[in-house]
Amino acid sequence: MAARSGRLGTWVKMLAAGGVICVGGPALVMWVQPTDEELFKKYNPELQKKSLERRYEKQKDFDDFVVRLKEYSKSDKPIWTVREEAERQKKEEMLRQDFLDAEEARARKEALRKESGLSSNPDS
Secondary structure, eight states: OOOHHHHHHHHHHHHHHHHHHHHHHHHHHHHHOOOHHHHHHHHHEEEHHHHHHHHEEEEHHHHHHHHHHHHHHHHSSSSSHHHHHHHHHHHHHHHHHHHHHHHHHHHHHHHHHHHHHHSOOOOO
């Protein structure tokens, strides 16, 4: 019978130690970790000002990210595949727009040459 009580004591100690670790560890981290307000107060005034100025911009970027993520999740494909496709389309659109801008600039330049009476061939 003495062996049984020894095992019971070991089990009780183990459960108590496990409870202390499982509950006490996160509680210690929460107690030691500073809040966002405490960190913000420790900034020097210049960084506080810069942080306040960029707060709206960062919030807007995050909101845009969440909206895009929701759009990506509507597809049956994995999110990373849809994101790559969207980035590829965006890059193609940017290249197309750059090409159109270059064509427009070339056309303006040609029109200015014709107005000023210069030849259209710059080598002549």
